[in-house]
Amino acid sequence: MNNHYDLPTDDWKLTCKLLPNYKILSSHEFKRLLSKTIPTDHYQIQQWLANTEMLQFSQQLAIFMCTSFQLKIEEDYWYYIDNLNMPVVTWLSEVSKDVTEKNSINWDHSKTKLNIQYQQNLIRNKLQRLEINLYNYLQRYSSNVKMNDDKMSFEQWMNIIYNALFVLMQNDLHRFNTNFEQKKILFTYDIHDAHLVKSFYDLNPIEEQVYSTQQIWRSKLRACEKVISQQKKRWSRSNQVMVKGITPGNRSITNMKQNEFDNDGNDQKNQLLYMECFPPSMRAIIQARLDNIEQRAQQIIKFIHASSQGQRSIPFL
Template sequence: MSFNHNNNEPIDHSQNSNIQYYPGWYPCPSSQDESIQELQHKQKKKSRGNRKLQRYRRNLRKQGMDPDTIIRITGAWVDIDSEESSKIMEQNLDKTNSTVNETMFHEIAMVEKNKTHTNIYKHGLVSPKQPNLKRLIRTNKTNSVISVQPSKKTSISNNSSVDYTNIPDQIFFHMLSTAFNDVDKLGHFLNEKEKFEFIREYTNLIDRLSYVKLQEQQWNYYYNIGMTQNIWSGRISKPLSKKNSICNTYGKSKTIIEQYRRNFSKELSQAQYRIELFEKEILFKSAQHIDCTSEIKMLSFIINTFVYEKQQKLREEFEYKRQMLILDAIDHRLMQAFYNLKPNSSQIASARRIWRVTTKHIIMNEQIAILKQRLISKQPLPASTLFDHTINRIETSLTQLDNVMIQDDKSTTVPSSQFDTMNQLKHNIINQSIITAREMAETSAQIILDETQRLLSFKHDDQHLHEVHITVVNAIEDRRYHMMQRGNYMIQEKLATYLRQN
């Protein structure tokens, strides 16, 4: 059906006997009706989802990958439109294909009991996770340009703490010197090189098992706290989170948590099986020469103690994530409790201003704590601002001068006054920065106090409305108090991390 341009009335072509329709043939519109026909036939395209992601999943299924692994790989997917990102996608697909082939081979090796442990360990039973594509998309806030950059860590290895296969022999021997000294009986059937590779491989297996146990405990914690306190996942829009000075997302959904629990439970069984198989093989090999059961038990204890110390940082990171999950969930609940009271526009504006200034106040407190740490620390702290880099350069110069002064080299003369001058300069800069940060923190605190007093001074003639208003003010203060607690915890953890690094 088209339109008559003279009177805008529709023209019914079905009544025109001169026009015949054939399969695959359509009448050509005239120049007058061309624009109208284009608009008439132009329809909104149907959304069929992310086609690239669908093709990616289809290729994974063709390679024989199980659905849980596919979900884990594509769970953090982000849309990719640029040519660079498409290339990254192709590279990830190639890596995945090779990984899946290896995984299928290892599962067969698990069934075949007569396969040697060398092949089982070499290929692994669990395919490594694929690169998180979201990490490849980085935003340069300074230039406001979004660019695709290669991630520093493009894949997560089976051992997320330390890869002992890449550590030089001398360093590895120094790390586990006790283990090498307590396995003399292994020398009856293993030469020095074989003994070295045996301990290295045994360490990797135990480290992997310990890591999987930590992951299983972490996801079990997420599941238990979700079931007991109903803390799963929360998400709000980024504009709304910015207005209310709150994180826009936290936690994981129940479905994802259950998937991770199943995956790590399976990986735990596989890791335990590999260690048992490895120990049986070495005991079977040693049985022809000497009984070294006690040495294997002692070696296992030494390596487990060593791995436990090395994974201390990982346990602290997991504990930090647990605490932040609870703090973020409570923060969202307090914000929702405020809006559930149906505050008016004036109350909302005051609440957002108080929360925004509270965030700035927390930032100033963090700067003060870090600056105080710089006064007593002799090692440069991680730098994020121009000021941090400047102080780090001064501290580096002081360390170099101190080393030169300690050395007994008559050819090098460094006046002590130069060292004292630079050291005094560093302290003056930091002290002045602390004073400035304190002034800014006091200003923020005064703004919060004034805004709260203004809210409390507002009177209502209706007693019920006045009580509702007080309840709203209390909700604002409850969330502000929690924000301070959350900020103080993050500051303490950041300082603790600096101390552990130094």
């Protein structure tokens, strides 16, 4: 069980660290991992992997399958992003980064329509090349590999090994898949967040209104970031206690006190004074974004809770 929680990230250098690397595994370690995936097939898998040639074949097949599953997870992510209705993306691509920074908009400027399509084509081409290479690899081995058991065909052995590799991939790619599932969820909040900021600017606020609104939003963000940080530390301590064999008291996310997401008393009073100076249409947008910021923070805390409890993500195939 992890004793910390890493937020979903678009930084590939960080994300790729969640991928298993079967190339660097020793043959002995790979054999041990694969043999224990399906207990009912343990003996047959060990028989298969006792042959050095078959062991090398299986390890290379694991590399092919891992890359394929990885690309399909990424493909699903970009397909999801592409199918969202994102007229606000046009606005985000037109405004300067200064606007997104001052309004604390969580946005990756690489997510343009053109770049999304580029990523989709790139992944599609990689999958096509991988499928051709995998087909050629299987064809070559199906005719050359020598079976240990004449009673079982190559196809029957392949079914056993494939099922074991499938289970292995699900386990080893769990965190990688979870990262993308969580990014999809948070992306919907970020899209709505940017839409609310755009709606506010569409009302042509004066400079004083813009500055006050930015202060209100920034204050709420700081309060939510503080709660998230506290939750990460709290669950980290809980996990450390559980490792020692003690079960800590569990605190429900839904029972968290509302004031944990609120700013301190002075900030709240100032915000209420600021809000009175805005027309109703602006107040509604300001409040809607405050709610969205809090809901996003609550969602992240749910991720932290799920990670600490060792819950599994949605199956990715």
